[in-house]
Amino acid sequence: MKTNIIGTLIGPDRTGLVKSLSSIIARHEANWLDSRMSHLCGHFTGILHVEVNEAQRSSLETELKALETLSVLTETMDTCPVPASNTSVTLEVVGHDRPGIVQQVAHVIAQLGINVESLDTEVTVAPMSGEDIFTAQAQLGVPDDQTIDVLHDTLESLADDIIVTLSKRLS
Numbered sequence: 474m475k476t477n478i479i480g481t482l483i484g485p486d487r488t489g490l491v492k493s494l495s496s497i498i499a500r501h502e503a504n505w506l507d508s509r510m511s512h513l514c515g516h517f518t519g520i521l522h523v524e525v526n527e528a529q530r531s532s533l534e535t536e537l538k539a540l541e542t543l544s545v546l547t548e549t550m551d552t553c554p555v556p557a558s559n560t561s562v563t564l565e566v567v568g569h570d571r572p573g574i575v576q577q578v579a580h581v582i583a584q585l586g587i588n589v590e591s592l593d594t595e596v597t598v599a600p601m602s603g604e605d606i607f608t609a610q611a612q613l614g615v616p617d618d619q620t621i622d623v624l625h626d627t628l629e630s631l632a633d634d635i636i637v638t639l640s641k642r643l644s
Contacts, residue, residue, distance in 0.1 A: 508520065591611060
């Protein structure tokens, strides 16, 4: 019988962390299914989904949690729920950075009953003006009874300098 493990990982970044993770997972004959990993403020951060035989689950979790300098939290599930039937939409937002921009965007999305499936944000410096520019890219699950035009217009009304791009993701 197969078991799914979702792990969250954080610790000081160093060369070889992904190699260490993948070696442990392979040693336990587990299948690396999905992950999101990033370098944030000098730290390695990530989420990971693996599938493993139930007989190997405990030893895999123990070895992952024993990784030096890395804090690992795991959640075990027999099955992964199937997401609701939604239209998959890619959202891109660009604008001048300011405190509260993520909260404003998240509020609009939630108010319209839309699910955030993934979110990547970044603040960069504009080459010409030197101003901080906020960018976000998200994958959204939009209910079939909701139009993306309403989402687009509502997000753009948050500020004059926000540019919003929405595109349906092809299956």
